[in-house]
Structures are given as C-alpha cells and as structure tokens.
Amino acid sequence: xxxxxxxxxxxxxxxxxxxxxxxxxxxxxxxxxxxxxxxxxxxxxxxxxxxxxxxxxxxxxxxxxxxxxxxxxxxxxxxxxxxxxxxxxxxxxxxxxxxxxxxxxxxxxxxxxxxxxxxxxxxxxxxxxxxxxxxxxxxxxxxxxxxxxxxxxxxxxxxxxxxxxxxxxxxxxxxxxxxxxxxxxxxxxxxxxxxxxxxxxxxxxxxxxxxxxxxxxxxxxxxxxxxxxxxxxxxxxxxxxxxxxxxxxxxxxxxxxxxxxxxxxxxxxxxxxxxxxxxxxxxxxxxxxxxxxxxxxxxxxxxxxxxxxxxxxxxxxxxxxxxxxxxxxxxxxxxxxxxxxxxxxxxxxxxxx
Amino acid sequence: xxxxxxxxxxxxxxxxxxxxxxxxxxxxxxxxxxxxxxxxxxxxxxxxxxxxxxxxxxxxxxxxxxxxxxxxxxxxxxxxxxxxxxxxxxxxxxxxxxxxxxxxxxxxxxxxxxxxxxxxxxxxxxxxxxxxxxxxxxxxxxxxxxxxxxxxxxxxxxxxxxxxxxxxxxxxxxxxxxxxxxxxxxxxxxxxxxxxxxxxxxxxxxxxxxxxxxxxxxxxxxxxxxxxxxx
Numbered sequence: 001x002x003x004x005x006x007x008x009x010x011x012x013x014x015x016x017x018x019x020x021x022x023x024x025x026x027x028x029x030x031x032x033x034x035x036x037x038x039x040x041x042x043x044x045x046x047x048x049x050x051x052x053x054x055x056x057x058x059x060x061x062x063x064x065x066x067x068x069x070x071x072x073x074x075x076x077x078x079x080x081x082x083x084x085x086x087x088x089x090x091x092x093x094x095x096x097x098x099x100x101x102x103x104x105x106x107x108x109x110x111x112x113x114x115x116x117x118x119x120x121x122x123x124x125x126x127x128x129x130x131x132x133x134x135x136x137x138x139x140x141x142x143x144x145x146x147x148x149x150x151x152x153x154x155x156x157x158x159x160x161x162x163x164x165x166x167x168x169x170x171x172x173x174x175x176x177x178x179x180x181x182x183x184x185x186x187x188x189x190x191x192x193x194x195x196x197x198x199x200x201x202x203x204x205x206x207x208x209x210x211x212x213x214x215x216x217x218x219x220x221x222x223x224x225x226x227x228x229x230x231x232x233x234x235x236x237x238x239x240x241x242x243x244x245x246x247x248x249x250x251x252x253x254x255x256x257x258x259x260x261x262x263x264x265x266x267x268x269x270x271x272x273x274x275x276x277x278x279x280x281x282x283x284x285x286x287x288x289x290x291x292x293x294x295x296x297x298x299x300x301x302x303x304x305x306x307x308x309x310x311x312x313x314x315x316x317x318x319x320x321x322x323x324x325x326x327x328x329x330x331x332x333x334x335x336x337x338x339x340x341x342x343x344x345x346x347x348x349x350x351x352x353x
Numbered sequence: 354x355x356x357x358x359x360x361x362x363x364x365x366x367x368x369x370x371x372x373x374x375x376x377x378x379x380x381x382x383x384x385x386x387x388x389x390x391x392x393x394x395x396x397x398x399x400x401x402x403x404x405x406x407x408x409x410x411x412x413x414x415x416x417x418x419x420x421x422x423x424x425x426x427x428x429x430x431x432x433x434x435x436x437x438x439x440x441x442x443x444x445x446x447x448x449x450x451x452x453x454x455x456x457x458x459x460x461x462x463x464x465x466x467x468x469x470x471x472x473x474x475x476x477x478x479x480x481x482x483x484x485x486x487x488x489x490x491x492x493x494x495x496x497x498x499x500x501x502x503x504x505x506x507x508x509x510x511x512x513x514x515x516x517x518x519x520x521x522x523x524x525x526x527x528x529x530x531x532x533x534x535x536x537x538x539x540x541x542x543x544x545x546x547x548x549x550x551x552x553x554x555x556x557x558x559x560x561x562x563x564x565x566x567x568x569x570x571x572x573x574x575x576x577x578x579x580x581x582x583x584x
Binding site for chain 2: 074155
C-alpha cells in the first residue's frame, strides 16, 4: 500500500553541517508514528520538513506516492507545535483560523470549529480571550484548531511537554481517542517514550540528526538497535561484553537494562530466580522520593540501579568507590542491535558501532 | 501670564467664531498630515516586514539606516525635497514645489522610516514560531505575514501614531517645500511660526493649542481603536 507520506533521502544542513539525515521514513494512512529523540536530535526539523514548513537541503517528500508540493502538503496536513501559539483574539476565532486560511465560508467554519472545541472539552471557553487560558486549555484549543481542518495527517511537535502530569495524561487519552475515531494519521515527535508508547503504533528513533531505528512500536521498544537508541528508549544502562555475556546468552551483543531491573543488593543476600549478581563500584547515591538511584560503574561503563528510599543503613554507609553488589534481572535484559534492519544505511552503521 | 490667557481666549474665539481662514488652515494641516501618514504606513509597513523577516545581505545595515532615518532632521528632508523639486532639479518638471503635494511628500519621507523602524521591532516581537504555526494551518507565506501583522496590531498602531505625530508637528520642511503661502500651503505649524515672528504671540499660541487639540483628537481615535476590548 502506498504510504500517505514518505520522506526520501532527506538531508537538512545548517551552517554547513547536516542536522538531519533521514534516508527513508514512511507514514501510513491512519497510523500514528512517533519519532523519539533527545533534545536537539533534529525532531522539530524532521516534523517541519514533513509539513513543508522548511525546505530540506536534499531529498524528496512524497505524498501518496507523488512528489509533494508545499501546497499539497498544507492541504493534507495540520500541525500543533510545542507551545500553543494562539492568536490574540477569542478561543472561537482561534479555532476557526485554519478553516479561514482554507477559505471555508464563515458559517461552516464557525460550526466545524465549535464541534471540535466541544470534542476537546473546551467549548465552554469559546468566548474567552485566548491569552486568559491555562496551558492545558490553550493546547486543547490548538489541537481543536488543527483537527477542525480534518487533516489526513496531524503533525504533533511535543504538544504535551509544557503541561503538568495530570493534564498531560488526560489530553493524551482524549487525543488518542480522537485519532482512532477519525482515522487520522499522525506524526508525533517527542522526547518522552511514555507519550510515544501511549499513542503510537510505529516508532522511529532519531539521534544526533540520524534516523537510527524504525519499526513497529512494540518491537522497537524491546529491541534497541544501538546503545544510543537503548538510552532514548529508557534503558539507562548498556553493558558491553564480557559483562554482557554473563547477563545474556545472546553471544557478543551489548545488553541494555532499565534502572528498575537493576537493584542494589545487601551484602550476603541470596540471589533469587534468574537474577545475576555482579559487583560494581558506587559512584553516587541519589535519594528521590519513592526510590533511590544508585549510580555505579562496572568495567568502565555506567550502571544505574535502584534501591529503596530512604536508602537502607548499609547502603547509606557506603562512600564513592566502594564495591557494591547489583542484582540484574536477566529476563528483562535486552540485547542491543538484534533488531532486523529496516532498510536504512544509518541503522546498519549504528549496529556496527 | 496675560499672554497665556489672551492666547486661550483667542484660540477659543478662532475655533468657535468659525473663522473661515482658521478652518482652512486646520483642514489643510489634517489633509496633508493624514495623507502623509497613510503613505508612510503604506511604505513603512512592507519595509518593516522586509527588515523583520527578510533574509538578505545587508539587512542589518538597512535596519541601521532606517533607524537613523527615524531621527532625521526635518530640515534635511525639506532640503532634499526642495532640491529634487527645484525647477532645474530632477523632478522639477512636475512643478510641485510650494504645493500641498510637496508638503505631503516631505512629511511622508519623514514618517516612513519611523513607521518602518517601529514596525520591524513590533513584528520581531511576535514569536517566530507564530508564523510557522499559521503556515502549518494552511496560510500562504503572504497570508502568514498578514497574520503576524494582525498579531502585532497594538505596536503597529503606535507606529502610525508616531508617524502622524512627526508629520503634523513638523515645521522646517513644511516651510521650505510649502512656502507658507496663505490659502494654499499655510498649515498650523507654519502659521504659528509666522505669527510669532510678527509678534502676535497670542495668535501663535492659539495655533499651537489648536495643533495640540488636533493631534490629541487623532491619537484618541487611534488609541481607542488600539485598546478596543480592554477596560
């Protein structure tokens, strides 16, 4: 099936340096694709290329198999940026903005904007000046403004980042429902893997401007293509062979571990089940509300583990440089670089590295 | 103090007696300065947009030039316009010297850098992503530029007020290119200068007060438009 949007050989240069290099990325009709990456990885640039808001230095954007023009992409898509950027007028007028740009007659624009304010639960604010809204309300209006255009592709640039946790959760669920109900395809760029996991059925990983991994969300989450991808996916520890060989039977690949699957163990405690206990050196202990982060080092690699908070007496007594036993949950360790390549040269390079 | 009271009485007399000569001067002042302001805005806003959003070599140099123009002595502008319109000058054939058109030209030349400079600053105040967001909702480049201007309407109206203020209060250029001809190119400022030089201080102050009143009326209208919907 022809993808709705396809990025082919996209390179964006700034100051003579490539800040984005995406050999191929496809967005399927009605599918939600998340591009995950750290700050400065090129996510916003990628989204703006997809929305024809900046022109790439090289490469081609295809819309339903045909070379896209800025006009054809604008007809098919709408974007919601990180900050809501509402106009200095009423909420209702803001929601009508895109429709008016598309020359939709005023009565119809009013009706459609009203419907979407209703669906995003902000219709009671319609007469309010936009600058009096809270961050969450403003982002809902911004979403309604984009969705009122009935775009085939919704471009979302970290739309939840500026919101507090409860507001973010609610909006995430509401947006997921809307996208499913309308069959709207979406490209979500974010640094938050939880957001990506909650919405997306495909996931791609961008690191330092390079597309490193791309695949079904569940597969990408469990099979990081390289150590950078692993860290972006929340595996804070990546251990090299030979330590890795003790953790996983999967030969010579590094293994990735989440902090919650590595626990600081009291001296002399019995290892349980399939756990593996290794000895590391303490770097730093950081008590955080419910758990403590235990930063350690093994074979020159950082290993991040957890412990209860407040830390037990034996742990609190340790000083940096002291040996500490860390119990690793072997079952939860993920080999790095076993993902099937998805036809990107970058990814192959990443695996070798 | 007598001169002040005399002036006040004289001003009120002039306004309420319906002296046709005074009203002619007021009307001409308004017509010339409002036209000049409109031209300054029509030229200054696109220039400000170009300076705010354009990507070309020498943009900052151009901006500095415009900023210098904001403080241009009206006498210099008047001199340049006079030379240009002089019978043997490059635009001499138009025979505009000592006509209201020449005064409009001079005042527009004074107002344009003011409008352009303030507009550029006003437009750059709007979040750069705002324009991107408008385009991401389907606005063309031009339409998105307009949306930014609408967003910056408060400071843009301030630019208009500054332009009008400079035009209506200006005397040097008006004198030079208009010639202060009674019934033809005599405006409030030049009339005030003339009456002062003749020793008719009361009448001069009266013209000054009327000028202030006029400027206030125009700015009141603009301010009400600017602050619409605010307590």
